[in-house]
Amino acid sequence: MEYKRNIMITGGAGFIGNHVVRLFVTKYPEYHIINLDKLTYAGNLANLKDVENAPNYTFVKADICDFDKMMELFKTYQIDGVINLAAESHVDRSIKDPFTFAHTNVMGTLTLLQAAKLSWEASATGFEGKRYYQISTDEVYGALAFDGTLFTEDTKYLPHSPYSASKASADHFVRAFHDTYGMPTIITNCSNNYGPYQFPEKLIPLFINNIRHGKPLPVYGKGENVRDWLYVVDHARAIDLVFHEGKTADTYNIGGFNEWKNIDLIKVIIKTVDRLLGYEEGHSLKLITHVTDRKGHDLRYAIDSTKLKNELGWEPSLQFEEGIEKTVRWYLDNQAWMDHITSGAYQKYYEDMYKNR
Numbered sequence: 001m002e003y004k005r006n007i008m009i010t011g012g013a014g015f016i017g018n019h020v021v022r023l024f025v026t027k028y029p030e031y032h033i034i035n036l037d038k039l040t041y042a043g044n045l046a047n048l049k050d051v052e053n054a055p056n057y058t059f060v061k062a063d064i065c066d067f068d069k070m071m072e073l074f075k076t077y078q079i080d081g082v083i084n085l086a087a088e089s090h091v092d093r094s095i096k097d098p099f100t101f102a103h104t105n106v107m108g109t110l111t112l113l114q115a116a117k118l119s120w121e122a123s124a125t126g127f128e129g130k131r132y133y134q135i136s137t138d139e140v141y142g143a144l145a146f147d148g149t150l151f152t153e154d155t156k157y158l159p160h161s162p163y164s165a166s167k168a169s170a171d172h173f174v175r176a177f178h179d180t181y182g183m184p185t186i187i188t189n190c191s192n193n194y195g196p197y198q199f200p201e202k203l204i205p206l207f208i209n210n211i212r213h214g215k216p217l218p219v220y221g222k223g224e225n226v227r228d229w230l231y232v233v234d235h236a237r238a239i240d241l242v243f244h245e246g247k248t249a250d251t252y253n254i255g256g257f258n259e260w261k262n263i264d265l266i267k268v269i270i271k272t273v274d275r276l277l278g279y280e281e282g283h284s285l286k287l288i289t290h291v292t293d294r295k296g297h298d299l300r301y302a303i304d305s306t307k308l309k310n311e312l313g314w315e316p317s318l319q320f321e322e323g324i325e326k327t328v329r330w331y332l333d334n335q336a337w338m339d340h341i342t343s344g345a346y347q348k349y350y351e352d353m354y355k356n357r
């Protein structure tokens, strides 16, 4: 079948990626969606069970750092749009192992950019009708003080962690490909996402699972750091909008205007889990355990997403209270998904599945 567009979404088996893939596959039956994922520890095809048999969906297990493979895929599928979510995403891991972050996030992005550039330049229509979209983070802007200021699209990049340094570097390459070669690129910088299918190394799913099992809740330092939280489906909606209507070479911030001090957020999670599990209020507060702070822990992130609202009309659809209730319920209702990960069974499954290919 001839599709209207052939879009490669990388990192589609990860947390945000599965929501983006699901949205595109179901909303645009006229598009062919190619989900390219290396299936690292963070990639999980169980996240996409509901769309895996859709006729307009193809999964490819591959590494964005593999240039020859990327060239082959651009040709085979006649890719005209890329949404790059593939990355190493966890700050704590980047502190222990910065090389992997530079490799995947910087070299992987550069590899994808170069493959897109060469393939598109060689096509009959050149860059016309093509788009390379890089999914970035608010962490590239550095950290804010407790002074009410917000990151805007004009805030200078000042990354602190190896993770944010690698994401910032990738963004610079994306801009360089536009400024040097005229490639149609676009970037968005989003705040902390929460919702279903997040790998349980991140604060919210980790804490929900630990409360359920009566395990300690490791709060870094005093728990006073602030993050701005956005429901992941609202991020996916923003990505859809920017992919279709964003201005080439532009940047848009995406955030929820929803700042929470970690310790206050943790208390909301405890309260919600306790209520849904039928415990008396305050039952799990005793699990809070203050531990050594994260090295270089950024104090505060807060995104100003006014530009996206004014120019493209995007706003979060969910209030935080509703989003966190949905999220806690989802993790409690999907304990099998969680157990599959925490037991390590899901990785064994992929090893067996791909051993002979």
Ligand code: NAD
Binding pocket: 010, 011, 012, 013, 014, 015, 016, 017, 036, 037, 038, 039, 040, 041, 042, 043, 044, 062, 063, 064, 065, 084, 085, 086, 087, 088, 089, 090, 104, 108, 135, 136, 137, 138, 167, 189, 190, 191, 192, 193, 194, 199
């Ligand atoms: P995640 O860790 O849950 O998923 C990353 C996915 O990328 C996994 O499926 C993994 O297998 C895949 N991947 C990793 N290396 C790869 C490679 N070399 N080739 C192909 N696939 C590879 O991450 P996430 O939280 O879903 O984040 C997705 C993107 O959004 C990242 O670029 C991240 O920097 C960005 N982001 C995340 C947040 C957030 O709050 N989670 C906020 C803003 C931006």
Ligand code: DAU
Binding pocket: 089, 090, 091, 092, 136, 137, 138, 139, 190, 191, 192, 193, 201, 202, 203, 204, 206, 218, 219, 220, 221, 223, 225, 226, 227, 262, 294, 301
């Ligand atoms: O801001 C966007 C970023 O949000 C994304 O770019 C990253 O990919 C994503 O992982 C997330 O980064 P954070 O470091 O903010 O998320 P994390 O869930 O790891 O931590 C949230 C806050 O909670 C942070 O201040 C550290 C703290 N924390 C985290 C963990 C895992 C704890 O206090 N204890 C914990 O065990």
